[in-house]
Amino acid sequence: MAATRLFWERGYEGTSIGDLTEAMGIRPGSLYAAFKDKKSLFQEVVHSYGRSPVGGFVAVALEEEPTAHGAFARILREAAVIYPDPSHPAGCLTISAATNVAPQDAEIEAFLRNLRNENLATFEARLRVAQQEGELPPSANPRSLAAYFAAVIQGMSQRARDGATAAELTETAELALDAWPGARR
Protein backbone atom coordinates (compact mmCIF):
# COMPACT_ATOMS: atom_id res chain seq x y z
CA MET A 1 0.00 0.00 0.00
CA ALA A 2 1.09 3.56 -0.64
CA ALA A 3 0.46 4.40 3.01
CA THR A 4 3.13 1.92 4.05
CA ARG A 5 5.81 3.71 2.07
CA LEU A 6 4.86 7.08 3.52
CA PHE A 7 4.77 5.94 7.14
CA TRP A 8 7.99 3.99 6.58
CA GLU A 9 9.82 6.97 5.19
CA ARG A 10 8.43 9.86 7.23
CA GLY A 11 7.14 8.14 10.34
CA TYR A 12 3.71 8.38 11.92
CA GLU A 13 3.62 12.08 12.77
CA GLY A 14 5.62 13.10 9.72
CA THR A 15 2.88 11.73 7.47
CA SER A 16 -0.28 13.86 7.23
CA ILE A 17 -3.77 12.80 6.18
CA GLY A 18 -3.27 14.99 3.15
CA ASP A 19 -0.13 13.08 2.19
CA LEU A 20 -2.01 9.81 2.57
CA THR A 21 -5.13 10.78 0.59
CA GLU A 22 -2.99 12.19 -2.21
CA ALA A 23 -0.81 9.07 -2.43
CA MET A 24 -3.83 6.77 -2.25
CA GLY A 25 -5.86 8.81 -4.75
CA ILE A 26 -8.87 9.18 -2.47
CA ARG A 27 -10.57 11.89 -0.43
CA PRO A 28 -10.44 12.11 3.38
CA GLY A 29 -14.02 10.85 3.74
CA SER A 30 -13.19 7.57 1.99
CA LEU A 31 -10.12 7.08 4.14
CA TYR A 32 -12.08 7.56 7.34
CA ALA A 33 -14.83 5.25 6.07
CA ALA A 34 -12.36 2.47 5.28
CA PHE A 35 -10.13 2.91 8.32
CA LYS A 36 -11.46 4.40 11.50
CA ASP A 37 -8.81 7.05 11.96
CA LYS A 38 -5.11 7.72 11.44
CA LYS A 39 -4.05 5.54 14.36
CA SER A 40 -6.04 2.54 13.10
CA LEU A 41 -4.71 2.95 9.58
CA PHE A 42 -1.17 3.04 10.92
CA GLN A 43 -1.67 -0.07 13.02
CA GLU A 44 -3.10 -1.89 10.02
CA VAL A 45 -0.10 -0.81 7.96
CA VAL A 46 2.29 -2.12 10.61
CA HIS A 47 0.52 -5.46 10.77
CA SER A 48 0.57 -5.95 7.00
CA TYR A 49 4.23 -4.89 7.02
CA GLY A 50 4.98 -7.60 9.56
CA ARG A 51 3.32 -10.18 7.33
CA SER A 52 5.29 -9.10 4.24
CA PRO A 53 8.62 -10.65 3.23
CA VAL A 54 10.52 -7.45 3.97
CA GLY A 55 9.02 -6.88 7.40
CA GLY A 56 8.66 -10.51 8.41
CA PHE A 57 12.05 -11.94 7.55
CA VAL A 58 13.00 -12.26 11.22
CA ALA A 59 10.07 -14.51 12.06
CA VAL A 60 10.66 -16.58 8.91
CA ALA A 61 14.33 -17.17 9.78
CA LEU A 62 13.47 -18.16 13.35
CA GLU A 63 10.95 -20.63 12.00
CA GLU A 64 12.97 -22.14 9.18
CA GLU A 65 16.49 -22.39 10.56
CA PRO A 66 17.11 -25.57 12.56
CA THR A 67 19.77 -24.05 14.82
CA ALA A 68 19.67 -20.84 16.81
CA HIS A 69 23.04 -19.79 15.46
CA GLY A 70 21.81 -20.39 11.93
CA ALA A 71 18.72 -18.32 12.63
CA PHE A 72 20.53 -15.31 14.11
CA ALA A 73 23.26 -15.42 11.49
CA ARG A 74 20.59 -15.40 8.78
CA ILE A 75 18.65 -12.61 10.47
CA LEU A 76 21.69 -10.36 10.69
CA ARG A 77 22.87 -11.11 7.14
CA GLU A 78 19.42 -10.60 5.67
CA ALA A 79 18.90 -7.39 7.61
CA ALA A 80 22.16 -6.12 6.14
CA VAL A 81 20.76 -6.56 2.63
CA ILE A 82 17.10 -5.71 3.20
CA TYR A 83 17.47 -2.54 5.29
CA PRO A 84 19.39 -0.52 2.66
CA ASP A 85 17.47 -1.99 -0.31
CA PRO A 86 16.56 0.99 -2.53
CA SER A 87 13.27 -0.59 -3.63
CA HIS A 88 11.74 0.62 -0.38
CA PRO A 89 12.46 3.17 2.38
CA ALA A 90 15.59 2.38 4.39
CA GLY A 91 15.58 0.55 7.70
CA CYS A 92 12.74 -1.08 9.56
CA LEU A 93 9.28 0.48 9.85
CA THR A 94 8.72 -0.93 13.32
CA ILE A 95 12.01 0.48 14.55
CA SER A 96 11.91 3.96 13.10
CA ALA A 97 8.32 5.08 12.47
CA ALA A 98 7.60 6.49 15.92
CA THR A 99 10.74 6.90 18.00
CA ASN A 100 9.90 10.38 19.22
CA VAL A 101 6.39 11.74 19.22
CA ALA A 102 4.21 14.42 20.79
CA PRO A 103 2.34 13.38 23.96
CA GLN A 104 -0.95 12.98 22.09
CA ASP A 105 0.57 10.14 20.06
CA ALA A 106 2.20 8.29 22.96
CA GLU A 107 -0.19 5.42 22.24
CA ILE A 108 1.43 4.83 18.85
CA GLU A 109 4.91 5.05 20.34
CA ALA A 110 3.95 2.41 22.92
CA PHE A 111 2.40 0.23 20.21
CA LEU A 112 5.69 -0.02 18.33
CA ARG A 113 7.71 -0.30 21.52
CA ASN A 114 5.62 -3.30 22.53
CA LEU A 115 6.23 -4.92 19.14
CA ARG A 116 9.97 -4.44 19.55
CA ASN A 117 9.95 -5.83 23.07
CA GLU A 118 7.90 -8.81 21.91
CA ASN A 119 10.55 -9.51 19.29
CA LEU A 120 13.16 -9.33 22.02
CA ALA A 121 11.21 -11.88 24.07
CA THR A 122 11.01 -14.15 21.02
CA PHE A 123 14.78 -13.93 20.63
CA GLU A 124 15.28 -14.84 24.25
CA ALA A 125 12.88 -17.78 24.04
CA ARG A 126 14.68 -19.17 20.98
CA LEU A 127 18.06 -18.89 22.72
CA ARG A 128 16.68 -20.53 25.84
CA VAL A 129 15.57 -23.51 23.78
CA ALA A 130 19.02 -23.63 22.18
CA GLN A 131 20.57 -23.77 25.62
CA GLN A 132 18.26 -26.58 26.74
CA GLU A 133 19.13 -28.50 23.60
CA GLY A 134 22.85 -28.07 24.23
CA GLU A 135 23.53 -25.78 21.29
CA LEU A 136 24.40 -22.99 23.69
CA PRO A 137 26.72 -23.71 26.64
CA PRO A 138 25.28 -23.35 30.16
CA SER A 139 27.57 -20.37 30.71
CA ALA A 140 25.75 -18.37 28.03
CA ASN A 141 23.03 -15.92 29.00
CA PRO A 142 20.04 -16.11 26.61
CA ARG A 143 18.60 -12.85 27.86
CA SER A 144 21.85 -10.94 27.37
CA LEU A 145 22.45 -12.43 23.95
CA ALA A 146 18.89 -11.60 22.87
CA ALA A 147 19.22 -7.99 24.02
CA TYR A 148 22.57 -7.73 22.26
CA PHE A 149 21.26 -8.96 18.93
CA ALA A 150 18.18 -6.76 19.25
CA ALA A 151 20.40 -3.74 19.81
CA VAL A 152 22.60 -4.60 16.82
CA ILE A 153 19.58 -5.01 14.56
CA GLN A 154 18.07 -1.70 15.66
CA GLY A 155 21.43 -0.06 15.15
CA MET A 156 21.73 -1.53 11.66
CA SER A 157 18.31 -0.13 10.79
CA GLN A 158 19.40 3.33 11.90
CA ARG A 159 22.67 3.03 10.02
CA ALA A 160 20.78 2.06 6.88
CA ARG A 161 18.65 5.19 7.21
CA ASP A 162 21.88 7.15 7.57
CA GLY A 163 23.14 5.82 4.25
CA ALA A 164 25.03 2.63 5.12
CA THR A 165 25.29 0.19 2.20
CA ALA A 166 24.54 -3.53 2.16
CA ALA A 167 28.28 -4.25 2.05
CA GLU A 168 28.96 -2.14 5.12
CA LEU A 169 26.05 -3.61 7.04
CA THR A 170 27.15 -7.13 6.12
CA GLU A 171 30.50 -6.45 7.73
CA THR A 172 28.68 -5.17 10.80
CA ALA A 173 26.64 -8.38 10.84
CA GLU A 174 29.73 -10.57 10.65
CA LEU A 175 31.42 -8.68 13.48
CA ALA A 176 28.27 -8.92 15.56
CA LEU A 177 28.24 -12.70 15.16
CA ASP A 178 31.63 -12.89 16.89
CA ALA A 179 29.75 -12.42 20.15
CA TRP A 180 28.18 -15.84 19.72
CA PRO A 181 29.56 -18.15 22.44
CA GLY A 182 32.58 -19.91 21.03
CA ALA A 183 32.40 -18.18 17.66
CA ARG A 184 35.32 -16.60 15.84
CA ARG A 185 35.85 -15.74 12.23
Next chain:
Amino acid sequence: MAATRLFWERGYEGTSIGDLTEAMGIRPGSLYAAFKDKKSLFQEVVHSYGRSPVGGFVAVALEEEPTAHGAFARILREAAVIYPDPSHPAGCLTISAATNVAPQDAEIEAFLRNLRNENLATFEARLRVAQQEGELPPSANPRSLAAYFAAVIQGMSQRARDGATAAELTETAELALDAWPGARR
Protein backbone atom coordinates in the same frame (compact mmCIF):
# COMPACT_ATOMS: atom_id res chain seq x y z
CA MET B 1 17.99 24.23 29.44
CA ALA B 2 14.36 23.15 29.59
CA ALA B 3 14.26 23.03 25.80
CA THR B 4 16.91 20.30 25.80
CA ARG B 5 14.78 17.98 27.89
CA LEU B 6 11.77 18.52 25.65
CA PHE B 7 13.59 17.95 22.36
CA TRP B 8 15.41 14.99 23.91
CA GLU B 9 12.20 13.33 25.04
CA ARG B 10 9.77 14.19 22.25
CA GLY B 11 12.04 14.93 19.32
CA TYR B 12 12.12 17.99 17.09
CA GLU B 13 8.66 17.77 15.55
CA GLY B 14 7.09 16.34 18.68
CA THR B 15 7.98 19.51 20.55
CA SER B 16 5.86 22.58 19.76
CA ILE B 17 6.69 26.23 20.29
CA GLY B 18 3.92 26.24 22.88
CA ASP B 19 5.61 23.42 24.78
CA LEU B 20 8.89 25.32 24.69
CA THR B 21 7.56 28.72 25.80
CA GLU B 22 5.61 27.10 28.62
CA ALA B 23 8.62 25.12 29.85
CA MET B 24 10.92 28.14 29.55
CA GLY B 25 8.43 30.52 31.16
CA ILE B 26 8.53 33.02 28.31
CA ARG B 27 6.26 34.21 25.51
CA PRO B 28 6.79 33.35 21.83
CA GLY B 29 8.10 36.84 21.04
CA SER B 30 10.97 36.48 23.49
CA LEU B 31 11.88 33.07 22.11
CA TYR B 32 12.04 34.38 18.57
CA ALA B 33 14.06 37.40 19.71
CA ALA B 34 16.64 35.24 21.49
CA PHE B 35 16.80 32.46 18.90
CA LYS B 36 15.96 33.09 15.29
CA ASP B 37 13.45 30.32 14.85
CA LYS B 38 12.68 26.77 15.95
CA LYS B 39 15.40 25.25 13.77
CA SER B 40 18.08 27.55 15.18
CA LEU B 41 16.99 26.92 18.74
CA PHE B 42 17.17 23.18 18.13
CA GLN B 43 20.64 23.38 16.62
CA GLU B 44 21.84 25.44 19.58
CA VAL B 45 20.36 22.84 21.93
CA VAL B 46 22.16 20.04 20.10
CA HIS B 47 25.46 21.89 20.24
CA SER B 48 25.21 22.57 23.98
CA TYR B 49 24.19 18.95 24.47
CA GLY B 50 27.33 17.81 22.69
CA ARG B 51 29.43 19.96 25.02
CA SER B 52 27.75 18.58 28.15
CA PRO B 53 29.10 15.56 30.08
CA VAL B 54 26.09 13.44 29.10
CA GLY B 55 26.20 14.24 25.41
CA GLY B 56 29.96 14.52 25.07
CA PHE B 57 31.20 11.42 26.83
CA VAL B 58 32.23 9.81 23.55
CA ALA B 59 34.60 12.62 22.62
CA VAL B 60 36.03 12.71 26.14
CA ALA B 61 36.76 8.98 26.14
CA LEU B 62 38.43 9.16 22.72
CA GLU B 63 40.60 12.00 24.01
CA GLU B 64 41.53 10.62 27.40
CA GLU B 65 42.05 6.91 26.79
CA PRO B 66 45.56 6.04 25.59
CA THR B 67 44.51 2.94 23.64
CA ALA B 68 41.74 2.53 21.10
CA HIS B 69 40.46 -0.56 22.86
CA GLY B 70 40.36 1.35 26.12
CA ALA B 71 38.47 4.17 24.46
CA PHE B 72 35.80 2.01 22.81
CA ALA B 73 35.39 -0.19 25.89
CA ARG B 74 34.86 2.95 27.97
CA ILE B 75 32.44 4.43 25.44
CA LEU B 76 30.27 1.32 25.40
CA ARG B 77 30.30 0.87 29.17
CA GLU B 78 29.53 4.52 29.82
CA ALA B 79 26.75 4.54 27.24
CA ALA B 80 25.22 1.56 29.04
CA VAL B 81 24.98 3.62 32.23
CA ILE B 82 24.26 7.07 30.80
CA TYR B 83 21.55 6.20 28.26
CA PRO B 84 19.06 4.73 30.76
CA ASP B 85 19.91 7.23 33.54
CA PRO B 86 16.55 8.43 34.91
CA SER B 87 17.89 11.93 35.65
CA HIS B 88 17.34 12.77 31.98
CA PRO B 89 15.37 11.44 28.98
CA ALA B 90 16.54 8.02 27.82
CA GLY B 91 18.97 7.46 24.98
CA CYS B 92 20.95 9.97 22.94
CA LEU B 93 19.48 13.24 21.70
CA THR B 94 21.55 13.17 18.52
CA ILE B 95 20.40 9.66 17.71
CA SER B 96 16.70 9.90 18.42
CA ALA B 97 15.49 13.50 18.10
CA ALA B 98 14.78 13.49 14.36
CA THR B 99 14.78 9.99 12.90
CA ASN B 100 11.61 10.45 10.87
CA VAL B 101 10.27 13.84 9.94
CA ALA B 102 7.95 15.57 7.50
CA PRO B 103 9.58 16.84 4.28
CA GLN B 104 9.60 20.43 5.50
CA ASP B 105 12.00 19.44 8.31
CA ALA B 106 14.37 17.36 6.21
CA GLU B 107 17.05 19.94 6.97
CA ILE B 108 16.96 19.03 10.66
CA GLU B 109 17.05 15.33 9.88
CA ALA B 110 20.13 15.87 7.72
CA PHE B 111 21.74 18.01 10.43
CA LEU B 112 21.62 15.14 12.94
CA ARG B 113 22.52 12.57 10.31
CA ASN B 114 25.66 14.54 9.52
CA LEU B 115 26.59 14.66 13.20
CA ARG B 116 26.20 10.90 13.45
CA ASN B 117 28.24 10.28 10.33
CA GLU B 118 30.94 12.63 11.62
CA ASN B 119 31.12 10.57 14.78
CA LEU B 120 31.48 7.48 12.62
CA ALA B 121 34.38 9.09 10.76
CA THR B 122 36.00 9.97 14.10
CA PHE B 123 35.72 6.33 15.17
CA GLU B 124 37.32 5.18 11.95
CA ALA B 125 40.16 7.69 12.26
CA ARG B 126 40.93 6.56 15.82
CA LEU B 127 40.99 2.92 14.74
CA ARG B 128 43.20 3.73 11.77
CA VAL B 129 45.72 5.31 14.11
CA ALA B 130 45.54 2.25 16.35
CA GLN B 131 46.35 0.08 13.37
CA GLN B 132 49.31 2.22 12.39
CA GLU B 133 50.59 2.05 15.96
CA GLY B 134 50.29 -1.72 15.98
CA GLU B 135 47.47 -1.93 18.51
CA LEU B 136 45.19 -3.34 15.81
CA PRO B 137 46.48 -6.15 13.56
CA PRO B 138 46.83 -5.42 9.82
CA SER B 139 44.00 -7.88 9.17
CA ALA B 140 41.53 -5.66 11.02
CA ASN B 141 39.31 -3.28 9.09
CA PRO B 142 39.02 0.13 10.84
CA ARG B 143 36.06 1.17 8.73
CA SER B 144 34.10 -2.00 9.48
CA LEU B 145 34.89 -1.87 13.17
CA ALA B 146 33.87 1.78 13.36
CA ALA B 147 30.55 1.11 11.64
CA TYR B 148 29.94 -1.86 13.92
CA PHE B 149 30.50 0.12 17.10
CA ALA B 150 28.41 2.99 15.79
CA ALA B 151 25.55 0.59 15.10
CA VAL B 152 25.82 -0.96 18.56
CA ILE B 153 25.77 2.45 20.24
CA GLN B 154 22.75 3.58 18.23
CA GLY B 155 21.04 0.31 19.07
CA MET B 156 21.80 0.76 22.77
CA SER B 157 20.26 4.22 22.67
CA GLN B 158 17.08 2.80 21.16
CA ARG B 159 16.99 -0.04 23.66
CA ALA B 160 17.35 2.46 26.50
CA ARG B 161 14.33 4.37 25.18
CA ASP B 162 12.47 1.05 25.08
CA GLY B 163 13.15 0.51 28.76
CA ALA B 164 16.45 -1.40 28.90
CA THR B 165 18.27 -1.02 32.23
CA ALA B 166 21.91 -0.11 32.84
CA ALA B 167 22.59 -3.73 33.83
CA GLU B 168 21.12 -5.07 30.59
CA LEU B 169 22.95 -2.53 28.46
CA THR B 170 26.21 -3.28 30.25
CA GLU B 171 25.87 -6.91 29.21
CA THR B 172 25.21 -5.75 25.66
CA ALA B 173 28.37 -3.63 25.83
CA GLU B 174 30.48 -6.55 27.04
CA LEU B 175 29.18 -8.82 24.28
CA ALA B 176 29.82 -6.11 21.71
CA LEU B 177 33.44 -5.86 22.82
CA ASP B 178 33.97 -9.51 21.83
CA ALA B 179 34.16 -8.32 18.25
CA TRP B 180 37.42 -6.56 19.01
CA PRO B 181 40.21 -8.32 17.10
CA GLY B 182 41.67 -10.97 19.38
CA ALA B 183 39.32 -10.21 22.25
CA ARG B 184 37.43 -12.80 24.24
CA ARG B 185 35.88 -12.66 27.66
Next chain:
DNA sequence: CGATTTGTTGAGCGATTACTCAAGAAAGAA
Protein backbone atom coordinates in the same frame (compact mmCIF):
# COMPACT_ATOMS: atom_id res chain seq x y z
C1' DC C 1 17.01 63.56 35.10
C1' DG C 2 15.62 62.51 29.95
C1' DA C 3 16.84 59.75 25.92
C1' DT C 4 17.82 55.52 23.90
C1' DT C 5 18.18 50.87 23.69
C1' DT C 6 16.87 46.20 24.89
C1' DG C 7 13.66 42.91 26.10
C1' DT C 8 8.81 41.34 26.99
C1' DT C 9 4.08 41.11 26.21
C1' DG C 10 -0.66 39.66 24.51
C1' DA C 11 -3.10 39.52 20.55
C1' DG C 12 -3.38 37.50 16.37
C1' DC C 13 -1.51 36.22 11.58
C1' DG C 14 -2.08 32.55 7.66
C1' DA C 15 -1.31 27.79 7.10
C1' DT C 16 -1.92 23.17 8.34
C1' DT C 17 -3.58 19.58 11.39
C1' DA C 18 -6.98 15.45 11.99
C1' DC C 19 -11.48 14.80 11.09
C1' DT C 20 -16.83 15.24 9.80
C1' DC C 21 -20.94 15.37 7.10
C1' DA C 22 -24.85 16.24 4.00
C1' DA C 23 -25.36 15.44 -0.68
C1' DG C 24 -24.58 12.86 -4.79
C1' DA C 25 -22.84 8.85 -7.57
C1' DA C 26 -22.41 3.93 -8.18
C1' DA C 27 -23.61 -0.63 -7.49
C1' DG C 28 -26.64 -4.41 -6.32
C1' DA C 29 -31.36 -6.53 -5.59
C1' DA C 30 -36.08 -7.36 -6.90
Next chain:
DNA sequence: TTCTTTCTTGAGTAATCGCTCAACAAATCG
Protein backbone atom coordinates in the same frame (compact mmCIF):
# COMPACT_ATOMS: atom_id res chain seq x y z
C1' DT D 1 -37.31 -0.25 -14.09
C1' DT D 2 -37.29 1.29 -8.98
C1' DC D 3 -35.70 0.86 -4.45
C1' DT D 4 -31.96 0.23 -1.31
C1' DT D 5 -27.42 0.04 0.05
C1' DT D 6 -22.57 1.27 -0.32
C1' DC D 7 -19.15 4.33 -1.43
C1' DT D 8 -17.30 8.86 -2.69
C1' DT D 9 -17.18 13.61 -2.79
C1' DG D 10 -16.26 18.72 -1.84
C1' DA D 11 -16.86 21.79 1.57
C1' DG D 12 -16.11 22.60 5.92
C1' DT D 13 -15.21 22.07 11.14
C1' DA D 14 -12.37 23.45 15.50
C1' DA D 15 -7.81 23.17 17.02
C1' DT D 16 -3.05 23.69 16.61
C1' DC D 17 1.08 24.80 14.07
C1' DG D 18 5.26 28.21 13.60
C1' DC D 19 5.68 32.82 13.70
C1' DT D 20 4.98 38.28 13.76
C1' DC D 21 4.20 42.80 15.53
C1' DA D 22 2.78 47.16 17.64
C1' DA D 23 2.62 48.54 22.24
C1' DC D 24 4.72 48.52 26.65
C1' DA D 25 8.26 47.87 30.47
C1' DA D 26 13.05 47.57 32.03
C1' DA D 27 17.52 48.52 31.77
C1' DT D 28 21.41 51.33 30.12
C1' DC D 29 23.64 55.62 28.99
C1' DG D 30 25.10 60.59 28.81
